[in-house]
Amino acid sequence: MTIRIKALSVHLFTATGAVFAMLAMLAAVDAKWDMMFLWLVVAFFVDGIDGPLARKYDVKRNAPEFNGVLLDLIIDYLTYVFIPAFALFKSGIMDGWSGWVMIIIVTFASAMYFCDTRMKTKDNSFSGFPGCWNMLVLVLFALTPPWWVCLIVVTILAITMFIPIKFVHPVRTERWRWLTLPTALAWTGFAGLAAWNAFDMSWITQWGLILSSVYLCVAGALQELMPFTGGSEERPAQ
Numbered sequence: 001m002t003i004r005i006k007a008l009s010v011h012l013f014t015a016t017g018a019v020f021a022m023l024a025m026l027a028a029v030d031a032k033w034d035m036m037f038l039w040l041v042v043a044f045f046v047d048g049i050d051g052p053l054a055r056k057y058d059v060k061r062n063a064p065e066f067n068g069v070l071l072d073l074i075i076d077y078l079t080y081v082f083i084p085a086f087a088l089f090k091s092g093i094m095d096g097w098s099g100w101v102m103i104i105i106v107t108f109a110s111a112m113y114f115c116d117t118r119m120k121t122k123d124n125s126f127s128g129f130p131g132c133w134n135m136l137v138l139v140l141f142a143l144t145p146p147w148w149v150c151l152i153v154v155t156i157l158a159i160t161m162f163i164p165i166k167f168v169h170p171v172r173t174e175r176w177r178w179l180t181l182p183t184a185l186a187w188t189g190f191a192g193l194a195a196w197n198a199f200d201m202s203w204i205t206q207w208g209l210i211l212s213s214v215y216l217c218v219a220g221a222l223q224e225l226m227p228f229t230g231g232s233e234e235r236p237a238q
Helices: 003-029 033-056 068-090 096-114 133-143 147-160 177-196 203-225
Strands: none
Touching: 003 033, 003 068, 033 068, 033 133, 033 177, 068 096, 068 133, 096 147, 133 147, 133 177, 133 203, 177 203
């Protein structure tokens, strides 16, 4: 298999995320929330590994006719923002005026964030909350907090999208990757188990989901509080 075919295959692999997004949306329309989240978890997994593959096969050089970054952003908006916001509104966890406020905040703020040229830091982390509403909404489904708690959390995270607070990328942020990547994989596993069991979770799954979510949210801020002192743990983006 030539390097060009391998590079094109990466684009095709990324594009499967659009199919999983449609399957998730169809499940959401039918209020099959467990199936919706299962498809979103699959899309999340694809999104996690297509980037390393794209860099390995240098898709910009070997398949330049397709814009992999644009393709990834289109799919991410569907799976990270649009479908989760729809689910949070239609499920009744946030309905009425709070649901409308959430819909406006999430979709508008995320659209602006996804086109913000300052969204990446020098160490390939994110500057501001990276719009991972799929992760938040799954946790809200699992924990079912009161609507006002949901509204406060959504509002705070939307504000942090435009504040220079660092959020780690599970694969590309080199600092603490030995911990961040396994934590992200663990989160994916716990999320899949929660959805598979229709959110009838054991305490291990519940606490695993909570603790892994908390780490992924605060790891970047903790790194900023503990400045890097040297070595090979972190390097600027190329």
